[in-house]
Amino acid sequence: MAGLQKDVANALRLMEGEGIYNPMSELAMKLVNDALGTLGPEADHTEIVKVVEDKSEASGCVKARKQD
Numbered sequence: 001m002a003g004l005q006k007d008v009a010n011a012l013r014l015m016e017g018e019g020i021y022n023p024m025s026e027l028a029m030k031l032v033n034d035a036l037g038t039l040g041p042e043a044d045h046t047e048i049v050k051v052v053e054d055k056s057e058a059s060g061c062v063k064a065r066k067q068d
Contacts, residue, residue: 001042038051
């Protein structure tokens with residue numbers, strides 16, 4: 001996870017240096033930081049889905065939709 005954090009931070013710095021505003025990249029950085037704090041630096045980047053599932057309160061990373 002630490003490697004992913006470094007990569008996303010570098011991408012953000014490059015965009016900022018070029019005057020590019022990208023809110024999705026900022027959101028990605030927040031998610032990576034949350035995952036790093038929760039899972040630790042040795043976690044594989046694919047484990048980030050665990051943090052997404054916890055935040056969405058759904059398993060399999062998909063929220064159930066109510067049928068109207």
